[in-house]
Amino acid sequence: MTNLLRIDASAQSEDRSLTRQLTSLFTQTFLEVAPDTTLVSRDVGHSPPPFVDGRFIHAAFTAPDQREDWMADVLAPSDRLVDEVVAADIIVMGVPMYNYGMPAALKAWIDQVARIGRTFSFDLERGDFPIEPMLSGKRLAVLSSRGEFGFAPGGIRAHKNALDPAIAACAHYFGVDETAIESIAIEYQEFKDDRHRASIDQARARTAALARRLAAEAQTARKRAEFARLGA
Numbered sequence: 115m116t117n118l119l120r121i122d123a124s125a126q127s128e129d130r131s132l133t134r135q136l137t138s139l140f141t142q143t144f145l146e147v148a149p150d151t152t153l154v155s156r157d158v159g160h161s162p163p164p165f166v167d168g169r170f171i172h173a174a175f176t177a178p179d180q181r182e183d184w185m186a187d188v189l190a191p192s193d194r195l196v197d198e199v200v201a202a203d204i205i206v207m208g209v210p211m212y213n214y215g216m217p218a219a220l221k222a223w224i225d226q227v228a229r230i231g232r233t234f235s236f237d238l239e240r241g242d243f244p245i246e247p248m249l250s251g252k253r254l255a256v257l258s259s260r261g262e263f264g265f266a267p268g269g270i271r272a273h274k275n276a277l278d279p280a281i282a283a284c285a286h287y288f289g290v291d292e293t294a295i296e297s298i299a300i301e302y303q304e305f306k307d308d309r310h311r312a313s314i315d316q317a318r319a320r321t322a323a324l325a326r327r328l329a330a331e332a333q334t335a336r337k338r339a340e341f342a343r344l345g346a
């Protein structure tokens with residue numbers, strides 16, 4: 115069984131949101147190829163997770179066996195989100211560019227998922243790199259949309275892209291190797307011209323192809339695991 119976690123971060127509803135349309139296309143295509151997939155949808159755009167505050171930090175950095183009852187309550191939303199990430203094999207994110215970065219709702223999700231003792235460990239014995247991720251081997255597809263254009267490496271606005279680098283920097287918290295992130299973006303949305311229409315067509319074709327490939331890979335991995343289990 116493959117577990118697919120779909121995260122939508124657009125504040126808009128699907129009839130207006132290009133990223134939600136891409137995550138829908140990805141999900142539908144994936145389920146066509148791998149129908150035995152378990153899909154979990156987490157809509158942070160419409161139901162944003164709480165922001166990190168002093169109580170969250172106090173609770174998260176208190177050892178589990180020393181936590182007071184209120185700390186469990188404060189950490190409950192984070193635990194739910196972490197559980198979803200732990201269960202996921204593949205994560206697909208619909209991420210609009212807002213003010214050159216990710217929507218605050220998605221940043222709030224990352225802040226809830228980056229949890230000491232659950233998604234990373236910290237040990238100064240490791241020298242200059244004390245943080246070690248606790249999850250690994252997951253795949254991530256980032257499906258984005260932007261009003262302007264030229265945000266890819268080498269593009270005329272690449273230096274303003276604070277979205278993709280921020281997700282890549284945090285990907286280890288959700289078990290994704292930075293080099294394994296698949297990114298597809300619609301551009302020119304504010305121009306509403308032929309370049310925008312071509313960008314949508316291209317992004318949709320790439321999204322469907324990516325979903326087919328990741329679903330086929332997941333099917334193969336599942337069959338291999340099944341053979342190994344039967345042979346054991």
Ligand SMILES: Cc1cc2nc3c(=O)[nH]c(=O)nc-3n(C[C@H](O)[C@H](O)[C@H](O)COP(=O)(O)O)c2cc1C
Nearest residue numbers: 124126131132133210211212213214259260261262
């Ligand atoms: C609050 C807000 C901020 C935005 N900031 C940027 C930006 O900094 N750069 C850009 O290229 N487009 C920007 N846009 C345009 C969006 O990235 C674009 O409309 C995208 O399609 C939104 O995703 P959605 O269609 O899934 O809602 C912004 C849009 C909104 C609503």
